[in-house]
Amino acid sequence: MRIAFIGLGNMGAPMARNLIKAGHQLNLFDLNKTVLAELAELGGQVSPSPKEAAANSELVITMLPAAAHVRSVYLNDDGVLAGVRPGTPTVDCSTIDPQTAREVSKAAAAKGVDMGDAPVSGGTGGAAAGTLTFMVGASAELFATLKPVLEQMGRNIVHCGEVGTGQIAKICNNLLLGISMIGVSEAMALGNALGIDTQVLAGIINSSTGRCWSSDTYNPWPGVIETAPASRGYTGGFGAELMLKDLGLATEAARQAHQPVILGAVAQQLYQAMSLRGEGGKDFSAIVEGYRKKD
Amino acid sequence: MRIAFIGLGNMGAPMARNLIKAGHQLNLFDLNKTVLAELAELGGQVSPSPKEAAANSELVITMLPAAAHVRSVYLNDDGVLAGVRPGTPTVDCSTIDPQTAREVSKAAAAKGVDMGDAPVSGGTGGAAAGTLTFMVGASAELFATLKPVLEQMGRNIVHCGEVGTGQIAKICNNLLLGISMIGVSEAMALGNALGIDTQVLAGIINSSTGRCWSSDTYNPWPGVIETAPASRGYTGGFGAELMLKDLGLATEAARQAHQPVILGAVAQQLYQAMSLRGEGGKDFSAIVEGYRKKD
Amino acid sequence: MRIAFIGLGNMGAPMARNLIKAGHQLNLFDLNKTVLAELAELGGQVSPSPKEAAANSELVITMLPAAAHVRSVYLNDDGVLAGVRPGTPTVDCSTIDPQTAREVSKAAAAKGVDMGDAPVSGGTGGAAAGTLTFMVGASAELFATLKPVLEQMGRNIVHCGEVGTGQIAKICNNLLLGISMIGVSEAMALGNALGIDTQVLAGIINSSTGRCWSSDTYNPWPGVIETAPASRGYTGGFGAELMLKDLGLATEAARQAHQPVILGAVAQQLYQAMSLRGEGGKDFSAIVEGYRKKD
Amino acid sequence: MRIAFIGLGNMGAPMARNLIKAGHQLNLFDLNKTVLAELAELGGQVSPSPKEAAANSELVITMLPAAAHVRSVYLNDDGVLAGVRPGTPTVDCSTIDPQTAREVSKAAAAKGVDMGDAPVSGGTGGAAAGTLTFMVGASAELFATLKPVLEQMGRNIVHCGEVGTGQIAKICNNLLLGISMIGVSEAMALGNALGIDTQVLAGIINSSTGRCWSSDTYNPWPGVIETAPASRGYTGGFGAELMLKDLGLATEAARQAHQPVILGAVAQQLYQAMSLRGEGGKDFSAIVEGYRKKD
Incomplete structure (x- = not known):
């Protein structure tokens, strides 16, 4: 399939590489010449603008910072919607606000283009390994x-669900994740200060009602989970x-929806x-360091 | 075994019943005559004071409100330590602060009594069914x-771990639980306000990094988990x-330990x-109602 | 002086009235025909667009919602900058983010127009009475x-200070005000719950280190300050x-500036x-009602 | 007058000195021999216990840490109530919880002693200069x-008001003070980050609705108020x-009264x-440093 891939940063580049490996022909666009050269060597075709990248593609994928x-x-005048053929399936994998996702999709629909949102989780590691999770907001078709x-x-x-719900799913999950990680940090640091062994405490939490991903898979206390960033200096x-x-x-989506998010804020x-x-620059689980006395 | 059981409230009474069923002889004390009469009918022996209950027992168990x-x-003068024989194993199952647990245990040690703490989780249902979890702070012996x-x-x-750590484990787990439940409430209510199906959202969270007991087992949004209190009016x-x-x-233990617990507070x-x-009086997951418009 | 006045809502209309009273000739623009008719009767001149209002004015004033x-x-194509003559002093009295204030002012400067920001405090009462406070961000000239x-x-x-600082002053003051009012609410409600007379408590606070406008002028507890909204049902x-x-x-300006505002959030x-x-819809001091048992 | 003065720490010692200067005869008690020796040289009489200090006094004053x-x-057996004569006016100037203040006063009343609470504000400087504020909970008589x-x-x-209200007044005022100081810190740090001159910002706040003691008298930003701790390294x-x-x-009094104090917590x-x-160890206004980038 001929696919336009626009946005080749830390996430986009390895994603595009996986599509090339899978046998697709890619029309590439990015402002970074180095990464374009790299992907051209693998067989990608460099386009002078998003418009041209989209023009003769059967599918458009974008992966952008904001x-x-x-x-x-x-x-824009040289943007995707100026070039894409009506009927071309289109998907934006950026993490952005649901409002913008819906507005741009509406503009696409006005050109006869069905555009969805599909933000990812899994990080640069998942992008390279091809193990990302995609949360897709799109029509069933x-x-x-x-x-x-x-x-x-x-x-x-x-x-x-419909367009925009991919973004909603991602920000709601990450809202909870951001809170949980601080909750685990407070519980572990309090237990440590009160004198329980942190490994024992984590074990109890993980088999009890405090159980969560931030504790059993990504515990912020060094040494509790060998594979977690906490055990390698939060890198x-x-x-x-x-x-x-x-x-x-x-919180911005909550503000627009007149919805309180107290712990989230x-x-x-x-x-x-x-x-x-x-x-x-550290892993987000390093938030626990604010709860510990500096040595 | 002859066991002193002191404190026969909503938790203590069914726990004592299970011990009687298991064949133990119980010396009972409580201020509530009704429950004493009930347990006496099952074969328990009513004592006039904690001192007398403990006096001729091989084990002492207490389960008190605070x-x-x-x-x-x-x-007190007519308390357990005034009557218990040196060497009698003793355990307090109340949920209290670790500081008091350690102090009373120290007073017991001064009388030659090894006393531990063993707060429980599982509620009155678990107490009746004999399926409680005990978090035990005590010497290995x-x-x-x-x-x-x-x-x-x-x-x-x-x-x-040592005496006091049962209490520490319980309050640290419940600190995290109290935070997680609000985190899930904010995420579910925000998702709902932004227009994603709450069942779908819960499914995504439960297979992603927001995964936690408060979402996958006890979700506060009505209808998401059939067996959760949210699906029966938070009862x-x-x-x-x-x-x-x-x-x-x-938070009080944190204050004494000079340890911040920001989200916990x-x-x-x-x-x-x-x-x-x-x-x-509602189940704690009803905290989500503060995030929803009244119908 | 011939002044363009654009935006004639609850604040703008009485402000424009005061300028007409002071003898100025006003070029008016708003989408609301009723208020235009009213002000035309007082001698104002209705313009078909912001562009035309600005075109032959010696000063431009705007007062808009967001x-x-x-x-x-x-x-816009029919906007102020399309019509205003280079050198015309211009000021926006809306309350908006400092970033937008600076950007629009920069666009004005590109047309040779010196544009400042001057958000107000004092409410509709102050607008009618001509007693507003203007916080002005503009060159000295x-x-x-x-x-x-x-x-x-x-x-x-x-x-x-320079353009944008009017907005900064206003949002920083109101950030503090929003926090102080909740602080006073918590202090008054706690004192009341603990059993001190609220009038006495307010008197002590007002002559002590808790002293603030939210307590001594606008106290949220009914009856403490006769002239405060709390004493007339928060209206x-x-x-x-x-x-x-x-x-x-x-909080949005703080986010962009990477600056934490914890109590503010x-x-x-x-x-x-x-x-x-x-x-x-109630006065903001009704926040205290969330701290009191409903009767 | 012969006055028992018990508790001669950083606050109590200068307070006792002022009473000696005013011509009273003091019966002193403290565990610190050095300060007793010092005050004895000024004419104070050292007592072997609170009981003896109170025994032949016409008034009892205490100033204790907690x-x-x-x-x-x-x-205690050698405490004030074991020695004091019925009818002796008695006052505790410590800052403690209202509950304890009321309980000890009740125990005093049982001995025929009218005992009030009178916590102070003004610090060690005010204690030395004799310029303290006393918040008195006591009968009118x-x-x-x-x-x-x-x-x-x-x-x-x-x-x-009645006994206990002195403590209530003090903790409610200081609850508000602790909040206000953070509110001012956030407003000043945000203004600084956004680019307004902090001296100008403080001036605007101080003549507007954000006005408060924490801003106009004790501003946490260095240099804004010459006499504030912020201008001398928070000392x-x-x-x-x-x-x-x-x-x-x-927050503990609030917990007992089932009263929320969200910003306070x-x-x-x-x-x-x-x-x-x-x-x-720094002045509390140094809380602002957590809102500023380290140089």
Whole structure:
């Protein structure tokens, strides 16, 4: 299949690589010449604009840093919607606010294009390994079309509902994740301060009502889970700045929906304070360090 | 075995019943004559004071509402420590602060009595069914002695470390639980307000990084989990007032340990506000109602 | 002086009336025909577009609900900047984010127009009475030009610095105000619950280190300050929805500046929860009702 | 007058000195021999126990660190109530929880002693200068008796109501103070990050609705108020650990009264986190440093 792939950053590039490996012909666009050269060597075709990339493709995929980029890549004069043929299935894999996802999809529909949203989880590791989770907001028909292609980049392709619901699913999950990680951090740090062995405490929590992914798979206390970032100096996981971005999307979406998110708002501010202390580059589970005395 | 059992409330009475059924002879004490009469009919022996109940027993078990009761039942002139024979294994199953647990145990040690703490989880249902979890703080020797007896009242007997660690494990787990439930409530209510199907959202969370007991087993959104209190009007689970008590223990223990618990403190206040609105008798998952428009 | 006045809502209309009274000739624009007719009767001239209103004016004033309106009124094809003569002093009195204030001012500068921001406080009462406070972000020269005109609508004209600083001053002040009002509410409700006379408590606070405008001038407890909204059913003051809007501007500006505002974020969520309960139309001091048992 | 003065710490010693200067004969008790020796040189009489100090006095004053000390100094076998003559006016100036204040006063009443509470504000500086504020919970008659003596140690003697209300007034005021200081810190730090001059911002707040003691008298931003601790490295004011103690009393009193204090609980945790970072010895206004990038 001839696929336009626009946005070749830390996530997009390995995703595109997996599609090339799977035998697709890719029309590529990015501002970064180096990554374009790399992917051209693997057989990708470099396009001069999103418009041209989309023009002769059977499917369009975008993977961009934020809502402003999605707007310009789709809506500008040399953007996707200026070139794409009516009827071409289109999907944006960026993590952005549901409002923008819906607006851009509406603009696409006006051109006869069915466009969905499919933000991912799984990080750069999952992108390289082709094990991402895709949360897809799309019509049933579009979902059916996208699924086999997304499966070449991911392992878990979930249909969340109409366009926008992919973004909603992702920000709601990450809102909860951001809160849970702080909850686990407070529970572990309190237990440690009161004198229980942290390994024992984690074991009890994990077989009790406090059980959660942030405790049993990604515990923030060093040494509790050997494979977690906490056990390797909080490197190489899901950075605190990315969590901060997602909590910003969640609280902003909540504000627009007139919906309170009290712990979510506090969580956002605590990651912001962590970032202010210069720790934003660490894995988000390093939030626990704010609860421990410096040695 | 002859066992003193002191404190026969909603939890203590069914626990004592299970011990009688298992063939033990019980010396009973409580201020409530009705429950004493009931258990006497099953074969229990009524004692005039904790002192006398403990005096000729081979094991002492207490199950009381709060730290003040534990202090008086053990330390008063007619209390357990005034009657118990040196060397008698002793365990308090109340949920209280770790500090008091350690102090009373120290007073017991001064009389030659090895006393542990073993707070439970599982509620009145688990107490009746004999399926409680006991979180035990005790010496290895005392734990070995207690275990077979506790197994006649519970299914999961966990050794947490020295005396006090049972309480620590319980309040740390429940601190996290109180936070997680609000986190799930905010995520579900936000998703609902933004327009995703709540059943779909719960499914995504439960197979993703937001996964937790509060979502996959006890989801606060009505209809998501058929067996959860949310699906039967928030009745018959773990009452918000009990959660409030445990969060009070957690934040007070944190204060004494000079340990911050930021989300934990906010969670406590939100359950307090729920209680002020007259909703404290509902299951604690009804906290989600504060995030939904009244119909 | 011939002045373009654009935006004649609850605030703008009485402000324009005061300028007409002071003898100025006004070019008016709004979408509301009724208010235009009213002001035309007083001598104002109705313009067909912001562009035409600005075209032959010596000064341009705008007073709009939100940033999106400011952008379109200034930047659209029939907007102010399409018509205004280079060199015409221009000021936007809307309360919006500092970022937009700076961007629109930059667009104005590109047309040779010096444009400042001057959000107000004092409410509709102050607008009618001509006693508003203007927080002005503008060059020293522009401030000198604007001051005498603003004095015909207000009593207190403060120069805050370059363009954007008017907005910054307003959102920082209102961030603090939103927090203080909740602080006073918690202190008064706690004192009341513990059994001190609330009038006595307010008196002590007002002569001590808790002293603040939210306590000594606008106390949320009914009966403490006779002239405060609390003493007339929380009507006729500064609505909770407006406070919510300003806290939204503050937390969003903080997010963009990577600056934590922890209590501010909690305050925003508490007003949001108040709004969800259907109380957003009341004066913002009614936040205290969430801390009191319903009768 | 012959006055028993018990508790001669950082606050009690200078208060006792002022009474000696005013011509009273003091019966002194403390565990610290050095301070006793010092005050004996000024003419004070050292007593071997609180009981003996109270025995032949016409008035009893106590100034102790916490509730546990108040209990033991009054209720122990060699305590005040074992020695004091019925009818002797008695006042405790410690800052403790209202519950304990009422209980000890009740025990005193059982011995025919009218005992009030009169916590102070003004710090060690005010104690030395005799300019303290006393918040007095006492019967009208006892207040009338105490007032002239308290005036020899303070400038502002406020009658708050019956016994316990002195403590209530103090913790409610300090609850608000702890919140306000963080509110001002967030507003100042946000303004600074957004680019307004902090001196200008403080000026605007101080003449607007954000006006409060924490801004106009004790501003946490260095240089804004020359006499504030912020302008001398956060030394020599009201230590963060003391604020933490008072917020602990407030949230604990709130818990017992089933009263939510949401911002108050967050404020307590933020001072606790400050203390964990090793900054608890600084003036409480140094909380602002958590909102600023380290240089």
